[in-house]
Amino acid sequence: MQLVKILTALIIAALSLVSCNNDKSLQRYLVDKQEDDRYLKVDLATSLLQNDNANFTEEEQEILNTIKKVNVVAFPLKNGNDAEYKEEKSKVREIIDQEKYITLTKMKSKDTHITLKYLGEEDAIDEVIVFASNEAKGFGVFRLLCDDMKPSQVLTLMNSIDRGDIDVSKLSGLGDIFEAM
DSSP states (O other): OHHHHHHHHHHHHHHHHHHOOOOOOHHHHHHHGGGOTTSEEEEEEGGGGBOTTOOOOHHHHHHHHHEEEEEEEEEEOOTTOHHHHHHHHHHHHHHHTSTTSEEEEEEEETTEEEEEEEEEETTEEEEEEEEEEETTTEEEEEEEEEEEEOHHHHHHHHHHHHHTOBOGGGGTTSHHHHTTO
């Protein structure tokens, strides 16, 4: 009987150690920042992003329907918070540089660096992450929760934004940071 108790305790302890995951997650980071006044935060249902005059093709509408929710957290660079900015930017970089986040593309526009990453399978993306940073304005993390989106569809979606079919004005408050991006 004593052996059973010891074995049970060892099994429970082993399962506890195995189930603990020390990987930092973007979701955890975003949730932790919801109460932090240094950040601008926006959570939206995708339906709120559709412009009243949008002219989506059937393919674009199908792509938009794969997006369930958009989370945005931005850290504006203000006088005196350079050290905090660098520290927080480093934390986000550490999270999105994990092997589980697959890079779609990296680009630079003016003084802004943009990284597109995703979680999921190559033909079934569950999460799209856009990390944009500008040393004069701050950084922002855009997290799109998806339902089996394809990488090529992300680029099609970006074209919809360029045409103005997706209403980014709903992200008010973040525009000051990213107006030059």
